[in-house]
Every structure is written in C-alpha cells, then in structure tokens.
Amino acid sequence: MSKASESVAKPRRARHPERVILFFVSNQMFAIAAEAVQEIRSTDSLAGAAVEIESPEFPKVRHTIERGRHTYYVINGCVHFELRVTRPTLVLILRQFRAVVLVDRIDRMAEISGVYALPPAFEGDERRWYRGLAYLDDTVIPVVDPAGFLSGAEFQQLDRAAKAAAGHRELEGAVQA
C-alpha cells in the first residue's frame, strides 16, 4: 500500500468561523449562514399575506408574499431538497434573495469553525443546494447555499408567472364587480 495520503493533497482552503442557524426540513438538519437570513417567522403569520401562484415548472413554489415593493417566492424546503413532504411551521426570509423558505423547525444557532468543500464525488443538484459541509458536534451538516434555492433565470420566470397571475386576478375581480 503506497502512502497515497501524501499524493492527494488534503484540502487546505482557508476556513473561517461563522454563525449559522441550524434548522430541520423533513427530519434532516441543515445549516444556513445566520447573515443570509433576515427574519424567521411562523407560517401562521403569513397565512393572510400569501397569494397562490401557478408555476408548474416549479413545484416547490406555490405562493408569493409581498414585502415592501417586492414579490418574495415561498419555497417548500421539502420539495427543494427532494425530501418527504412534512408540515412546515416556520419560514426563513432570506436577506439577499426574494425567497422565503418553509422549514419544519429551528434547532439553534451555532458557530462552526468553517465550511468544508463538498467532495467532488457529489455531482448532482446538491452542488447547487450546498455551499459545503460543516462538522459540528461530531455531525456532518450540509450548509445551504441561499443562491441555490432559485437561479436568476428562475426568478425571472417566476416574476412572469406572478405578473400573469396578478393580471388574471384583476380580470376576475372586474368580472365579478
């Protein structure tokens, strides 16, 4: 057996400690950078504000909410991560993206020593879902990439669908009046 460990470089990318929020979706723990989350609210608090949207291409997005002058898309975390669908109780409102993520529950905030790169062996959608992996309390936890919930092109597509839905509602209102 050769000393292969000498020929395969150990990842030495500088890792920086950061604060993360640990949350559960369908009994699976994830981490997200605390600074990527603007607000955490209960799903009940959105009940009156959420508007349905028809977007068959995006089964993970069924509702929008208006915040300020912007339309935010409500993303079902279970559908996004292709997990068994559970009943979410909380939403994470993201800071840099017009996205609200439905999650089961928050576990806690924690400080991680850094984010390990996702091994290249992972070749699927997980490369878009995660920034990397964290090792906390003897557990490997995927660190979610907020940009992975919806791409720029997907936001544009949803914006068109949301605009069409708003036009449809206006028309329905006019007919009923």
Added chain:
Amino acid sequence: MSMPETAGRPSFIVMQIGKRHFALPADTVVELAPPVRLHRFPHTSPLLAGVIVRRGRIVPVYDAATVLVGSSAFTQRFYLIARRRTGKSAEFGAIPVNGECELASGEVLAPPADHPAYVTGTLAFNDESIDVLDFSALASLNAPVAGEPRRAEIPS
C-alpha cells in the same frame, strides 16, 4: 493491515463485498478504516451513501455493493479508503466492505469479453478467479442520469 514486499509483482488488496471477493490495486488503497459513523444528507448522486470523517478529512462513501453484488453492504465491518482520479486531481473515496481484507499478488489476466468498464482483469485468489476493479471507473457510475430515479431521501 501490513504490507509485505512482493518482489515486483503487482499487489492487490482483496476485499469482500457481500459474498464475493474483489481486488483493488494496492497502490490505490489508502487505508482500511473501522466502521466509523456514516453521515447521510440529501443528495442526488446515485452511488453515494454519505460521508465519513477520517483523519480530519470528509470522505465520500460509495455503496459499491449495489453495482457489484446487487444489494447494499451496510452490514460492513470496515471502510476501504482508496484514491480515485477526478480529472487532473485525485480524491479519496470509501467502499464499505464486510470482511477482512487481504494482500495478494499475482498476474492479472484479461477480463471476460462482456466485462463492465470498471473491471480491468481477473486475479487468481485462493481457488477463485476474482475481478480486479478500477475504482475511478466504478466511481464514474455515480453521475446522476436524467430520467433515472433519484434518492435525495435519507433512508431510515
């Protein structure tokens, strides 16, 4: 696992997966690791079972048994950690094995005509003719295929 010299003859690590034996070139094998905790999280790479943490490194675990013997080998006793090529670099990967690993040496014979790409030859081991594997070729089966069933769900 000790590594005696084999006087220039190619050396192999013979591992047991399910009830069959397979060989990996010894110079690709890094370590036989104990059955440390397998960490699972959602993903869509079909051959990966999760990761283990070994010597400060996160190592992907390939459920090679599903390809090699047709069923998962998670009653394993060890993880065999080997190198695989990823483009110009290399990456460690772990294969769950459910028996002792042995060092063997000998000439590699040509594989059967209908062999899969990850079998590079056959090796006489005890009274058996066993497949010699190319771990990189085996790992390449891991790429998600459009239209194939996906398994982001964590098995219970």
